[in-house]
Amino acid sequence: MTTANPDFLKLQNNYLFADIARKVAAYKAAHPAQRVISLGIGDVTRPLPPAILAALHRAVEDMGEAALFRGYGPEQGYDFLRHRIIECDYATRGVRLGADEVFVSDGAKSDIGNFQELFAPNSRVAVTDPVYPVYVDSNAMAGRAGNLRGTVWDGIIYLPSTPDNDFVPEFPAVRPDIIYLCYPNNPTGAVLSRAALQAWVDYARRQNSVILYDSAYEAFITDPDVPHSIYELDGAQEVAVEFRSFSKTAGFTGLRCAYTVVPKALQISDGEGGKVSLNALWNRRQCTKYNGCPYIVQRAAEAVYSPQGQVEIKTIIAAYQKNAAQLRSAVSGMGLTVYGGLNAPYLWVSVPQGSDSWVFFDTLLQESALICTPGAGFGAAGEGYVRLTAFGAPQDTAEAIERLRRVC
Incomplete structure (x- = not known):
């Protein structure tokens, strides 16, 4: 059986x-x-704004014309969207990225759940507590979480983020291979100052750890001391993957579009004394298991960046x-x-x-x-x-x- x-x-x-x-x-x-x-x-409740609806309509019309029809798209996303993401979300904040470091997808939740596949089964995982359940459950499915003891997995490193420490988690006593950080935080709504996030980047560099940084809610940041991207911090491209979503930024919870940034500077051990690019591994994974976000959705996402x-x-x-x-x-x-x-x-x-x-x-x-x-x-x-x-x-x-x- x-x-x-x-x-x-x-x-x-x-x-x-x-x-x-x-x-x-x-x-x-x-x-x-x-x-x-x-x-x-x-979940959002307000309808899609007119600029996005207009782009959707135009893209649907494209699909009805032989000269403009699109079939399978690039697994990494169309260049027209990737370049706009870099120009508007990163270059404006002094962050330099290449288009081949941006991967468009159908949602940050699926990317976050899938990205753990790139790491060894015995990798140690650290999460803030409270925590968005996907971070823990996806690693439990992969066998990294150990066993559930009441409400706690004995193979997970928990980083309390509570009023007692002003929602700034302390560095763990045990070195983690993977650190999940989400800011602005789901569920607590807490944020990390520029100095606090820089400290986590520096820690990851010292420990040769990888930060999986969920910034799905960055559009809600109003405090100038709170970074919108982890890549605003020195050295972050060497240790961090960033996940972004159009769901809360532009109401795409039903339309489904997001992107993940995997810098080429980020390398991990190949287990045999060498190093391997996480960018190359993610690209290989996406090409094998994903056929790309729909063309009409990516055109809608492109319209998000229009005036x-x-x-x-x-x-x-x-x-x-x-x-x-x-x-x-x-x-x-x-x-x-x-x-x-x-x-x-x-x-x-x-x-x-x-x-x-x-x-x-x-x-x-x-x-x-x-x-x-x-x-x-x-x-x-x-x-x-x-x-x-x-x-x-x-x-x-x-x-x-x-x-x-x-x-x-």
Whole structure:
């Protein structure tokens, strides 16, 4: 009989957001007349802006003309998009990259989950705690996480990121091969200053570690001391891979487009005394397992960088930032401690005394038809908190605040 991968069997039965969806579905079935407002899963709600829609329409028309039709595209992404990414997201910040260091894909989540394939099975992995579950689960599937002991994997190095250390994780006592960092952070909304991130780059260089840097929420940064890219820091191209997404920047959660930057300067051991380029390995992996992001989607992403596109997406981001500010002010006024929401679309909120994160989730759902995300789902250090998101419509955010007041 064919046998299942034993490392998959070690995983918890359900992904965090699948558990939430199941509970919400049960509530809706029992209360069909009640309108549920979600402050939970970080999905955008505003429609695609006109500049992006126009580019999509033009690209669809291209696909109907023999001279402009595109079949299989380059696995790395079309040059028209890669060059715009470099010009607008990096060159403007003093970062020099080549087009062959940028890989366009259908999402940062899939890239982050897949990138671990390039590392040896016995590589040691460090993650901040709380942590976006994909970082841990993808390594558990690959056999690097060891065994689950309660809520903790015994093969993972956890880096507490909590109010006790101002959400700046300390360097681990044990050297990691791979370090996952996400800033602005999901779920806490915390950020690292330029000096704090430089310290992590310097640490990785000393330890010959690789940083996998998730900067999917950089568009929400307003503090000038917070870098938008890890490559703004000295030496980062020698140790860091950066993952970016159009999902929250331009509302592409349903359209699907992202990119990963793998500098050629980043090399790791080949296990035989030599070194190998991560850029070359990722290129080989993508050419084998991926057929490229659709042409029409990449044309839409290109439009994000147009003058009109920039105005439109910044207007949308500003609306989400306003939601975050209103939520932060209101929740603080209810006597709950709140972090984040300043340079990020996420707010990390302490639950009322005597509760826990799943109990508070159930309370909000059952008593106010509100959805949050239990902090316990992000790791042991997440217990005692819930994550709220600012991606709702303004009227929904206002109503959610009133419902919160009735409970808190």
